[in-house]
Amino acid sequence: MKHRLKQAIESMASPASQPVCAYIYDLASLQRHVAAMRSVMPENTQLYYAAKANPDRKILATLAPWVEGFEAASGGELDWLHETHPEMSLIFGGPGKLESELASALDKNVEYFHVESLTELHRLAQLSAERDQQVPILLRMNIPLEGITLTKLAMGGKPSPFGLDPQDLDSALALIRRNPGLLFQGFHFHMMSHQLCADTHLELIQLYFATVQGWCEEYGLNLPILNVGGGMGIDYSEQGNHFEWEKFCRGLAVLMAQVNLGDTRVRFECGRFITAACGYYVMEVLDIKHNHGECFAIGHGGTHHFRTPAAQSHDHPFFVLEGRKRGKAISQEPVTLVGQLCTPKDVLAARQPVNDLAIGDYLVFPLAGAYAWNISHQNFLMHAPPKVCYLN
Ligand SMILES: *Cc1c(COP(=O)(O)O)cnc(C)c1O
Numbered sequence: 001m002k003h004r005l006k007q008a009i010e011s012m013a014s015p016a017s018q019p020v021c022a023y024i025y026d027l028a029s030l031q032r033h034v035a036a037m038r039s040v041m042p043e044n045t046q047l048y049y050a051a052k053a054n055p056d057r058k059i060l061a062t063l064a065p066w067v068e069g070f071e072a073a074s075g076g077e078l079d080w081l082h083e084t085h086p087e088m089s090l091i092f093g094g095p096g097k098l099e100s101e102l103a104s105a106l107d108k109n110v111e112y113f114h115v116e117s118l119t120e121l122h123r124l125a126q127l128s129a130e131r132d133q134q135v136p137i138l139l140r141m142n143i144p145l146e147g148i149t150l151t152k153l154a155m156g157g158k159p160s161p162f163g164l165d166p167q168d169l170d171s172a173l174a175l176i177r178r179n180p181g182l183l184f185q186g187f188h189f190h191m192m193s194h195q196l197c198a199d200t201h202l203e204l205i206q207l208y209f210a211t212v213q214g215w216c217e218e219y220g221l222n223l224p225i226l227n228v229g230g231g232m233g234i235d236y237s238e239q240g241n242h243f244e245w246e247k248f249c250r251g252l253a254v255l256m257a258q259v260n261l262g263d264t265r266v267r268f269e270c271g272r273f274i275t276a277a278c279g280y281y282v283m284e285v286l287d288i289k290h291n292h293g294e295c296f297a298i299g300h301g302g303t304h305h306f307r308t309p310a311a312q313s314h315d316h317p318f319f320v321l322e323g324r325k326r327g328k329a330i331s332q333e334p335v336t337l338v339g340q341l342c343t344p345k346d347v348l349a350a351r352q353p354v355n356d357l358a359i360g361d362y363l364v365f366p367l368a369g370a371y372a373w374n375i376s377h378q379n380f381l382m383h384a385p386p387k388v389c390y391l392n
Helices: 002-012 027-039 057-066 075-084 099-107 118-131 166-178 198-219 245-258 272-278 308-312
Strands: 021-026 045-050 069-072 089-092 112-115 135-140 182-188 225-227 265-270 279-291 294-299 319-321 329-338 347-358 362-365 387-391
Touching (some): 002 279, 002 387, 027 045, 027 057, 027 272, 045 057, 057 272, 069 075, 075 099, 099 118, 112 225, 118 166, 118 182, 135 166, 166 182, 198 225, 272 279, 308 347, 319 347
Parallel strands (some): 045 069, 045 265, 089 112, 112 135, 135 182, 182 225, 225 265, 294 329
Antiparallel strands (some): 021 279, 279 362, 319 362, 329 347
16 A cells, blocks of 8 residues: 555656645545445445545545445535436435525435424425425434443534434424425434444444334334434544444344334445545655754645644544655654644644654655545635545
């Protein structure tokens, strides 16, 4: 892998050109990864890709044959996904959808609307009546999670702007009964991200199953779909103990055999876990300096391209590829890796041991394929964007 990365970097670094600053996406490994994910999924389950993790055109094209559809979390994403993949099944979630976006989603025949509130349900009922069009919906629910450990990024199990309070389920179902244009198709849950523990995630899914079965009995419901969200995590520490998808799928198969779900299909909409590992952010070292006893390496780029370490408050893992050495070098010394921004927050990894590092070397940050370039404050300081390069 390092060899292929080095080749790609060197092809961008012809002698006359600027220092390198780029994202590299390994599409071949992305395809292998999603194929491996699919190969262990139990029967009656589906995989959607949550495009907000990385909506890059070639990433979407690589994933399209391997997933049942894409999840859009905004009107903008929905437009983009429809434009690039009109053939794909699209689902539309996220709080605060505009009426114009709901109408445009109806024009695009989205597969399901994930309804976030009673107000949204009212808006959809009205649109459905005005247009005389059926609106297939899943109700997004935020349920209490007694005894289940929350991850560091929880959207549910506590007060949040996401999903309906179970107290509102009664009103929601009554509204649906009054509006035959609203086609109730199931429930949707997405309670936490950054889940690294397969067992905890199975407990969570078990709770979804039990809760939904209770509602089905109480209200006499029939669910074609149970969307259990995403949230499978990536371990950004050196240990790299990522979510154990295969172990999780084995447990899920057992769970699904125990719980009688009837014809209900269980759907995932994963983002980070699908694309994080295919991406690399590369900065060429522009300067190395000592300041008040500490060493800093300044790379071509920074958190305005790669906000992940700042957003997660972590030291991002990295490795050094030898470049065209052009000046000051250090060895066996802790170094803080920073970018070109005029803010002390522009740190990608602090006080990291390195063997050898010189101006002109390449700092390569792996696990940069999800929530990286597209969550970054790219316009701050008006630096040029990174190049984007694909390995096939
Ligand atoms: C962001 C999001 C996802 C994907 O989350 P990951 O942690 O990237 O898997 C899935 N569903 C919803 C509703 C989301 O908002």
